[in-house]
Amino acid sequence: MEGLLGDEYPAFLSSYTGRPSVGLRVNTLKIAPEVFRQVAPFVLAPVPWCAAGFTIAGEDVEPGKHPFHAAGLYYLQDPSAMAAAELLDPQPGERVLDLASAPGGKATHIAAKMQGQGLLVANEIHPKRAWELAGNLERWGATNVAITNETPERLAEHFTGFFDRVLVDAPCSGEGMMRKGEAARIEWAPELVRGCALRQTAILERAARLMRPGGRLVYSTCTFNPEENEGTIARFLDDHPEFELIEPSLRPGFSPGRPDWLGAEAVGAGLKPSLGAGHPPGEASADFRADLNHAVRLWPHLAPGEGHFIAVLRRHDAEPVAAIPRPWRPVRLSRPVEAAYRAFCAEHLAAEPAGERLVLVGSYLYALADGLPDPSSTSGRGLTGLRFLHPGWWLGTLMKGRFEPSHALALALPPHLARRSVCLAPHDPALAAYLRGESFRSAGETGWVLVCVGGYPLGWGKRVGETVKSHYPRGLRRM
Numbered sequence: 001m002e003g004l005l006g007d008e009y010p011a012f013l014s015s016y017t018g019r020p021s022v023g024l025r026v027n028t029l030k031i032a033p034e035v036f037r038q039v040a041p042f043v044l045a046p047v048p049w050c051a052a053g054f055t056i057a058g059e060d061v062e063p064g065k066h067p068f069h070a071a072g073l074y075y076l077q078d079p080s081a082m083a084a085a086e087l088l089d090p091q092p093g094e095r096v097l098d099l100a101s102a103p104g105g106k107a108t109h110i111a112a113k114m115q116g117q118g119l120l121v122a123n124e125i126h127p128k129r130a131w132e133l134a135g136n137l138e139r140w141g142a143t144n145v146a147i148t149n150e151t152p153e154r155l156a157e158h159f160t161g162f163f164d165r166v167l168v169d170a171p172c173s174g175e176g177m178m179r180k181g182e183a184a185r186i187e188w189a190p191e192l193v194r195g196c197a198l199r200q201t202a203i204l205e206r207a208a209r210l211m212r213p214g215g216r217l218v219y220s221t222c223t224f225n226p227e228e229n230e231g232t233i234a235r236f237l238d239d240h241p242e243f244e245l246i247e248p249s250l251r252p253g254f255s256p257g258r259p260d261w262l263g264a265e266a267v268g269a270g271l272k273p274s275l276g277a278g279h280p281p282g283e284a285s286a287d288f289r290a291d292l293n294h295a296v297r298l299w300p301h302l303a304p305g306e307g308h309f310i311a312v313l314r315r316h317d318a319e320p321v322a323a324i325p326r327p328w329r330p331v332r333l334s335r336p337v338e339a340a341y342r343a344f345c346a347e348h349l350a351a352e353p354a355g356e357r358l359v360l361v362g363s364y365l366y367a368l369a370d371g372l373p374d375p376s377s378t379s380g381r382g383l384t385g386l387r388f389l390h391p392g393w394w395l396g397t398l399m400k401g402r403f404e405p406s407h408a409l410a411l412a413l414p415p416h417l418a419r420r421s422v423c424l425a426p427h428d429p430a431l432a433a434y435l436r437g438e439s440f441r442s443a444g445e446t447g448w449v450l451v452c453v454g455g456y457p458l459g460w461g462k463r464v465g466e467t468v469k470s471h472y473p474r475g476l477r478r479m
Contacts, residue, residue, distance in 0.1 A: 001224065004261055008301070015301040020180045022056040023047065023079040023305060024063060025105075028112045029141050030456060031073055039454060041066060041426070047304060048252035050082040052112070055304050067426045070435065070476070071456040072139040072411055077105040080176070080298040080305030084169060084220040085109035087248050087296065087312050092117035094164040095371055099152060099207060102129035104136030106169055106220075111142035119371035121163075123148045123155060134389050135475075141412035143354075143393040146369045150387055152206035158373075158386060160209050165216045168207050170200045172221035172228050176307020179300060193225050200232045208240055208315070217243070217313040222306065226261040229309040230292045234262065237289065242317035247294040248310075253303030257295030257311070333360060337398055341365060344396070344403040348448045350417050353409065354395060361391065363399065368392040407473050410450060410459045418450035422461065422468060426453055434461065434470045437477040442468045 002009045024044070026033045033052045037044055042061055047053030056063060063069060064076055085106050090096045092115045101107040101122040111120055122137060122145055124130035130149040137145055148155070173193045174184035204219060211217055219236075221228055237243060248254075298308040333341070337360055345352045354367030369392040394408040415421055422442050424431040430440035434451055435458075442449070442463065449461040449468055461468040 004224075004226075004258075011301040012299065015299075016179050019059070020306065021079055021304040022061070022063070023077050023082065024054050024056055024074045025050065025077050025082055025109060026052040026054070026074050027072055027108070027140060028052055029116065030071075036073060040068075045304075047079045047082060049254065050079070050086055053077075053079055053082045055079055065478075067431060067435070067453040067458065068456070070139070071453050071458050072141050073456060075105060075108050075136070075140070077109075078180070078305050080303070080308035081105055081222070082109065082305075083251075083254075083296065083298060083308060084167060084218060084310055085113065087310055088165055088167050088216065088218040090114050090118075090120075090165050094118045095121075095162060097121045097123065097155070097159070097163045097166045097210060099123055099155070099166060099168050099203070099210075100125070100170065101147075102126065102133040104133045104140075106167060107133065107145070108136060108140045108142065110167065111137065111140060111145060114144060116142075116144050117370075118144060119369050120145045121148060121155075121159075121369075122146070123150055125149070125151055130389055138394075138408045139411055143367065143412050144369050145393075146372050146391050147389040148386060149389055152203050154386065156206040156209040161212050162373075163210050163215060164212060166207050166210050166218070168203055168217065168219045170196075170203055170219060170221050170228075170232075172196050172200070172223040173225055174222055175224045176222040176300075176309075180306060193223075193227055196223075197228050197232055200228060201235055204232065204236045205239075208236075208243065211315045213315055213317055215315050217315065219311045219313065221309045223309065224297075224307050226258060229297075229311075230257050230259055230262055230289075230295065233257075233295060233311045233313075234259075234289050234292060236313075237291075242315055243313045244316050245291045245294045246312050246314050248296060248312050253298060255297045255299060255302060257292045257297060257309075259289050259292035262292075333358060333365075336401060337365070340398060340401060340403040341395070344405065344448075348405075348419055349413075350419055353413055353417060354393060357392070358395075359391070360398070361388075363397050365395045365398060365403070366390065366392040367395055405448060405460055407459055407476075410457050413450065413457055415450060415452055415455060415457055418448075418457075420445055420447055420463065421450040421452055423452045423455055431458075432478075434458070434468075434472060435476075435478045437470045437472055437474065439467050439469045441466055 026036045043057040044054040090110050090113045098107045102124040107122040124133050173196050177184040295311040357368040394406045396405040433440045443466045449463050451458050451461045460471040
């Protein structure tokens with residue numbers, strides 16, 4: 001880094017003596033950033049590239065333990081990581097893929113920007129991390145998301161030319177995270193960098209197949225290494241002339257890509273035109289890719305947050321792709337299932353929260369994500385055989401002829417739709433008891449109760465007499 005940064009190196013090195021920034025991104029599906037600032041129990045400073053992003057002041061603050069976090073009003077995310085979804089710029093109504101989603105920071109950001117309209121496919125290849133992703137999206141209250149546990153290869157087979165926007169938050173050597181985590185410092189090795197660069201190239205190859213003409217592909221890493229950043233993008237562009245690197249709008253804290261850092265190591269890794277072997281950093285040759293300046297770098301000594309690299313690519317060709325498969329059409333529910341669900345809605349809700357796109361998967365009832373292809377699509381690209389954790393918004397479970405609402409329904413339900421609700425203050429002992437899975441006293445009608453904090457749903461309770469039994473999920477309970 002000293003060789004690459006030159007005069008900037010002392011400031012870069014000095015940044016590692018300070019505490020990492022604690023970032024918080026407000027959930028605009030539930031609350032406006034300016035409203036959250038009024039009720040937040042923390043001192044907040046804005047992140048310059050994200051209107052919903054803030055840094056938290058104070059060393060003793062524990063934002064992950066506040067009930068507002070359990071209610072999904074915000075996500076704790078490094079400020080630099082917020083830039084990726086901002087540059088992806090997903091629009092309501094589009095088809096969007098987050099190819100490597102766990103733990104869910106960028107997926108929740110995308111979902112908020114889509115405002116419940118269109119289709120977001122959030123994919124994670126590792127099963128355990130995929131369930132962590134599902135939990136965060138559930139808390140976020142996202143209803144237009146399908147969560148898959150698949151390889152990029154299999155997704156490319158089923159979704160060729162399907163997506164308007166694709167985010168590739170690629171596995172990397174993690175150099176940008178060394179200030180925050182010991183694992184990144186211990187695991188780093190030159191072999192790790194080379195292995196990551198090979199994997200990144202393979203993942204981008206699959207991502208290219210997923211894009212529709214005119215679509216936007218964003219590639220991001222949390223490393224400083226040029227072989228994994230500018231090098232990976234240069235290899236991709238050399239092999240894919242149908243893509244171009246576009247220059248995003250400049251925002252405070254953004255620094256340009258560094259094609260001049262692609263030296264002898266990059267040539268050895270197989271780059272086509274690049275700097276000559278042994279060419280000193282900072283001295284450009286005539287044949288290097290000047291368009292790599294359009295990539296974005298974030299530095300811990302120049303902006304809040306850790307190290308990040310982002311490249312925004314557009315597929316500019318107009319080659320026809322296979323016909324988009326028809327949407328997944330709901331199959332009429334059996335009479336007992338439909339009766340149980342409708343009875344629950346009539347007794348406990350002011351209106352049915354989802355439309356007619358309902359499907360029963362095992363004992364789970366879902367409202368399908370809009371635009372999800374039909375598994376029996378005759379185009380040959382149906383979804384049969386793909387591993388879904390959730391194909392849409394999980395509404396609840398059919399149990400012995402009755403419908404039991406899910407935590408996902410509570411977290412995405414507008415409070416006014418619940419016929420019975422209890423609103424507790426953040427520091428109310430009854431709220432602490434509820435989050436521990438314990439009952440609390442509350443007089444009112446018998447039945448399912450939406451438990452809220454500050455007016456925002458936390459989960460379900462069930463009232464009998466003057467006691468509300470906690471139905472807060474066991475895996476989330478606080479001891």
